[in-house]
Amino acid sequence: MSDxxxxxxxxxxxxxxxxxxxxxxxxxxxxxxxxxxxxxTGVNLLIVVxxxxxxxxxxxYTAGISPAKFVDPLPQALVxxxxxxxxxxxxxxxxxxIRLYKEFGTLDVRKMRLLxx
Amino acid sequence: MxxxxxxxxxxxxxxAVLLGYMLLQALMEIPxxxxxxxxxxxxxxxxxxxxxxxxxxxxxxxNYRGFDTLGEVxxxxxxxxxxxxxxxxxxxxxxAPTETTLVVKTGARVLxxxxxxxxxxxxxxxxxxxxxxxxxxxxxxxxxxxxxxAYEEYVAPRSMLHLLEGIAGLVFVIVxxxxxxxxxxxxxxxxxxGDFGRLFSAGFIPVVYVAIGAKVGSELAGIIHDMIRxxxxxx
Amino acid sequence: MVTIxxxxxxxxxxxxxxVMTAVAPFIRRITKYVxxxxxxxxxxxxxxxxxxxxxxxxxxxxxxxEPPYGINLVAxxxxxFLALIISLIAFLISLSxxxxxxxIEEVKFMILFMLSVLGASGLVLTGDIFNLFVFLExxxxxAYALVAYGxxxxxxxxxxxxxxxxxxxxxxxxxxxxxxxASLGSLNMADLVTRMTMLxxxxxxxxxxxxxxxxxxxxxxxxxxxxxxxxxxxxxxxxAALVSGVLVSASLYVLAxxxxxxxxxxxxxxxxxxxxxxLLGVLTVLFGETVALVQRDYRRMLGYSSIxxxxxxxxxxxxxxxxxxIGALLLIVAHGxxxxxxxxxxKHLEEKYGTRDMEKxxxxxxxxxxxxxxxxxxxxxxxxxxxxxxxxxxxxLIYGLALxxxxxxxIILLASIVEAAYYLRMLHRLVIQDGELKKQIKIDTVELxxxxxxxxxxxxxxxxxxxxxxxxxxxFIELSNPSFYIKVxxxxxxx
Numbered sequence: 001m002s003d004x005x006x007x008x009x010x011x012x013x014x015x016x017x018x019x020x021x022x023x024x025x026x027x028x029x030x031x032x033x034x035x036x037x038x039x040x041t042g043v044n045l046l047i048v049v050x051x052x053x054x055x056x057x058x059x060x061y062t063a064g065i066s067p068a069k070f071v072d073p074l075p076q077a078l079v080x081x082x083x084x085x086x087x088x089x090x091x092x093x094x095x096x097x098i099r100l101y102k103e104f105g106t107l108d109v110r111k112m113r114l115l116x117x
Numbered sequence: 118m119x120x121x122x123x124x125x126x127x128x129x130x131x132x133a134v135l136l137g138y139m140l141l142q143a144l145m146e147i148p149x150x151x152x153x154x155x156x157x158x159x160x161x162x163x164x165x166x167x168x169x170x171x172x173x174x175x176x177x178x179x180n181y182r183g184f185d186t187l188g189e190v191x192x193x194x195x196x197x198x199x200x201x202x203x204x205x206x207x208x209x210x211x212x213a214p215t216e217t218t219l220v221v222k223t224g225a226r227v228l229x230x231x232x233x234x235x236x237x238x239x240x241x242x243x244x245x246x247x248x249x250x251x252x253x254x255x256x257x258x259x260x261x262x263x264x265x266x267a268y269e270e271y272v273a274p275r276s277m278l279h280l281l282e283g284i285a286g287l288v289f290v291i292v293x294x295x296x297x298x299x300x301x302x303x304x305x306x307x308x309x310x311g312d313f314g315r316l317f318s319a320g321f322i323p324v325v326y327v328a329i330g331a332k333v334g335s336e337l338a339g340i341i342h343d344m345i346r347x348x349x350x351x352x
Numbered sequence: 353m354v355t356i357x358x359x360x361x362x363x364x365x366x367x368x369x370x371v372m373t374a375v376a377p378f379i380r381r382i383t384k385y386v387x388x389x390x391x392x393x394x395x396x397x398x399x400x401x402x403x404x405x406x407x408x409x410x411x412x413x414x415x416x417x418e419p420p421y422g423i424n425l426v427a428x429x430x431x432x433f434l435a436l437i438i439s440l441i442a443f444l445i446s447l448s449x450x451x452x453x454x455x456i457e458e459v460k461f462m463i464l465f466m467l468s469v470l471g472a473s474g475l476v477l478t479g480d481i482f483n484l485f486v487f488l489e490x491x492x493x494x495a496y497a498l499v500a501y502g503x504x505x506x507x508x509x510x511x512x513x514x515x516x517x518x519x520x521x522x523x524x525x526x527x528x529x530x531x532x533x534a535s536l537g538s539l540n541m542a543d544l545v546t547r548m549t550m551l552x553x554x555x556x557x558x559x560x561x562x563x564x565x566x567x568x569x570x571x572x573x574x575x576x577x578x579x580x581x582x583x584x585x586x587x588x589x590x591x592a593a594l595v596s597g598v599l600v601s602a603s604l605y606v607l608a609x610x611x612x613x614x615x616x617x618x619x620x621x622x623x624x625x626x627x628x629x630x631l632l633g634v635l636t637v638l639f640g641e642t643v644a645l646v647q648r649d650y651r652r653m654l655g656y657s658s659i660x661x662x663x664x665x666x667x668x669x670x671x672x673x674x675x676x677x678i679g680a681l682l683l684i685v686a687h688g689x690x691x692x693x694x695x696x697x698x699k700h701l702e703e704k705y706g707t708r709d710m711e712k713x714x715x716x717x718x719x720x721x722x723x724x725x726x727x728x729x730x731x732x733x734x735x736x737x738x739x740x741x742x743x744x745x746x747x748x749l750i751y752g753l754a755l756x757x758x759x760x761x762x763i764i765l766l767a768s769i770v771e772a773a774y775y776l777r778m779l780h781r782l783v784i785q786d787g788e789l790k791k792q793i794k795i796d797t798v799e800l801x802x803x804x805x806x807x808x809x810x811x812x813x814x815x816x817x818x819x820x821x822x823x824x825x826x827x828f829i830e831l832s833n834p835s836f837y838i839k840v841x842x843x844x845x846x847x
Binding site (some may be wrong): 156200293303 | 355357359360362363366367368371372373375376377378412413414415416417420421422423425457460461463464467470474481483486487490493494496497500501508528531533534535536537538539540552553554555557558559561562565778817818
C-alpha cells in the first residue's frame, strides 16, 4: 500500500469519526448540521478515493489518451448523486432549523423539550 | 449532572472511534490505486459504441445508471418543495435587505447574461466535457443570487419557476416512458447515437441534460428565493 | 408493446408530482385528485405484478442494460407484494386529501407524500444496492419535510430528529455499499451473491455492521429508535401512519433482503448477522411494549406500540421459518392497515379537545360510534383478535417460532399480553368510560370512507387469508432460495 493511499484512508476515517462525534455531542443545531456535513463529505471522499487508479487520467475520450489509462468512472458517477443528495438534505435541514428558531427562539437543542429528547 | 455529560461525551467518542476503527480495518484490506474494475470495464470500452458520449462519467450518469439520476433530480425536487412547504408561514419578508451602489447594480446587469450563457454552455455540452446538468444548473441559479444581491426589491418569478421545474421533470419522465413504449424498458435510449464527439450525439443525453439543467437551475433558484424571501409567493 | 413493467409505478408517481408542481400555481383545484388517481393506478399495476410473480415474475432492465451493468427492477413475489401493500395504504390515505380545497402548501404536502411513497416502492423493487440508497433518500428526505410540517414546535423538533438519525443512517448504508463496490466492482444484488465469497473478512464485517446500524435506525429498532416516538407524536397524523406502516416496513424488508440474498453465501457472517438482528428484535419488542404501557399520551402510546411491532416483524422475517415468515408478512399488512385509522383518530381528538392525554379525554368517542368502530377494530387487529387479519399474523408467527425458538415465541406471547393490557386500557378510557365529554365530533365522509375501507380489507383478508398464501409462500421461496432470486433478477425466468 502506498503512503498516499493510507493518508487518504485515514483522512476518510477521521472525517467520519469527527462528524459522528459532533452529531452525537454538540448542542447547537447549526453545529450538528456542520457535523453531519463533515460525515457526508468524508463518505463522498471515500467514494472518490476508491475509484482512483495509479497514474490514471480523467475518463473522458480525448485525442492521444488511451482509454486503458482511465480511472474507474463509476464511483465518479455515484459521488455526483451522493453530493446532490447531501446538498438536498442540507437545504432541508436548514429550513427545519429556521422553523426551529422561529418556534423556540433558540438553536440550543437542550431548550427544545416539547418532546422528550 | 455535569459528570453525566462527561460520561456521555466519552461514550459518544468511544462509539465514533470504534466505528472508525472498523472502517479503517476494512479499508486496509482494499488496496489503494489498483485497478479493480469489473462492471466499469465495459462502461469504458464499450461506451463509445453503446452510448456514444465522449465523457464516460456522463454516459454512466445519464444512460447506464440514468435511473439513479432520475432519483437524484427528484431528491433535489423534494428539497425545493420541502423548503417551500416549511418556510411558507413567513410570507414575503426580505431577509437582510442591503443598499447597493450603482457599480454593483450595473455589474450585475452586465454579468447576468454571461452567467446564464456559461451555465447553458455547461449543461448543453455535458456529454462532451466535464460538467453537465447539475453544475450547469447551479451556475444558472447563481445568476438569481446575483440579482438578489444587487437589487433589494427583486422578486423571482416563482410561478414560472414552478412551471419550468415541472415541465423539465416531465421531459425526463417522458424520455423514460418513450423507452417503455418502444422497447418495453424504462429509460431505454430511442434517439440516434449520432457522430461520436459532436454536439448532437449520444442519444438522449443532451435532451436529458438540458432538462436536468433547467430543473436544477429552477429548483435551486426556488430554494434561494424561499430562503431569502421566506416563501413570498407571487400568486 | 404494452406490458406491465415495475417502472410504471415510479414513472406515474413522478409524472404526477411534476404535473402537480407545474399546474399548481395556475389551476390548483384539480391537483387534489392527482395523488388518488396515480396511486389507484399503482395499486392495479402492482396487483398485476403480484399475480404474475409466482409463475413468470416481471423483471425490468432499466435503460435496456442487463445486470450487472444496469439497474434492474425485480418484481418477485416479495417485492411486488410489498409494493402492493405500500400502494394500497398510500392510496387509501390519499383519499382523505380529497376533502381539501388545497392551498399551495397542501399541494406541496401531497407532492411530498407521493414522493415518499415513490421512495418506498422503489426500495422494495430495486435490485441494485446503490439505487436502493437513492430510493432510501427519496423516501426519507420527503418524510423529513412532511414530519416537520406538523403543528408548531413539536413538528419541527420531530422532523429535525428524524433528519439527523435518518441522514447518519443513510451515510452508514452508503459506506457499506462503497466497501462492497470497492472490493467486488459490482453493485447488482443478484450478481453480488456469488461474488460475495471473494470479500475479505474485515470488509465483510464492516459492511455488514454499517448496514445493520443504518437500517436498524431506519426501522426504529432499539437502541436506535430515538427518533421514532417523537416523529409519531409530532408529525401530522396521516404521516405518522405512513412512517409506521410503510417506511418502517420497507426498511425492515431491506434488512431481510441483505440477510437472505446478498449475504447468502457468507456463512459465518450470516450467523453473526442473525444473532445481532434477533437480539435487536427481542430487545425492541421488550422495550417498545413495556414503555407503551406507561404512556398517557395517545399517540406516544401508538408510537411505542409501532416500535414493538417492528421488533416482532423483524424476528419473523429473519427467522428462516416458513410459518413465522408468513406471519411477519401478514403482520406488516395488518399493522400497516390498522395503524392508519388509529393514528388518524388522534387528529379528531386534537382538533376537538386540543390534547392527546388519554386521562383528559375520557369517553371522547362514546358519543361517536362512527369513530369508535374503527378505533376498536384497529386495536383488536393489532392485538391479533379474529376475525381480523392480525389474528393469522400473530398465530402463524408464534406457532412458527415455537417450533424452533420456543423462548422467543414465549417472549412475543408475553409482549402480546402487555400489548393487550394497554390497548384495552386505552379503549376503556376513550370508548367505555363515562366522561363529561359528550360532544359530537364532526367528521368528513371522505375520512370515514378511508377508515372503513381499511376495516373492510382487514376483515376480508382475515376471513380469507388463503387469498394471499401462494404469494406469501412465493416470497419465502424467493428469499430463502438465493438461486431463485438470481434467476428472476437476471431475467432467466419470465419477461
